[in-house]
Amino acid sequence: MPSERVTKIAHSVLFGLTLLVGIIALIISATLVSHYNKNGYPPQHTGGYTARIRILLVASVWTTVFGIALTVGFQLLGNHVAFGILAHLVPITIAFVLFVIGAASLTALTDKIDCGRVTDAFSRCGVVKGLVVISWIESIILLVTLVFLITLAFVARGRYGVHKSTLYAD
Template identity: 85%
Template sequence: MPSERAIKISHSVLFGLTLLVSIIALIISAVLVAHYNKDGYPPVHTGAYTARIRILLVASVWTTVFGIILTIGFQLMGTHIAFGILPHLIPITIGFILYLIGSASLTALVDKIDCGKSGDTFSRCGVVKGLVVISWIDTIILLITLVFLITLAFVARGRYGVHKSTLYAD
């Protein structure tokens, strides 16, 4: 059975990493949306780039906001039901789904594009590919976080039954 200290340290590391990567994705996607809104999206698949980059912007805002709330809240009131397993699982699952959709769809769009050969027709090509990379990293970290939370849920349920609902298993 994991100790309270081990859970607190694991939570801090996972959510700190999630928060850091989400902030980076937020900055990149916000800069891209601002740039493309001002100068226009790439001429090929204009609507496709608009939707995909904005999905990643929403995913990064969502994950950043809930990452801050859950990290600070868990550190201050970890034993309170408001920062239990279910309040962690729902926003992390939604963030994971948003990132998975955005990352996969943007990857499919820019996979065959060579930024060196695109020239001026695709401004910020390298930044878009960087957004794809950081989005996949955040998707993987969110998956690891989900596995951590689900494992804790099963451990807590097996030991305490239905009534224990915080992340602390002891």
């Protein structure tokens, strides 16, 4: 049975990583959207790049906002229902789905593109590929976080029944 201390440390590590990688994805996707809005999107699949990069921008904003709120809130009010299991599961699940959708669709669009051989028409090719990599990393971290939260949910449910709804099992 995980103690309060172990839960707090694991939460801090997982949400710290989620927040760090989310901020990096936010910076990359925001600079790409800003650059392409000023200079135009790559001509190969203009609509495709627009939607895919913006999905990742939304996913990274979502992850950053909820990552800050859940990390700070849990550290200050960990025993409060407002920062319980359900309050963690919903935003993290939405963030995971958004990142998987964005990363998979941008991967499919850029999979066959070699940035060393592209013409000047596709500026920031390497940055787009970097966004794909950081998005997959964030997807994996979010998956691990979801497994952690679901495990805590089952432990809390098994020990306390339906009445205990914070992340602490003890």
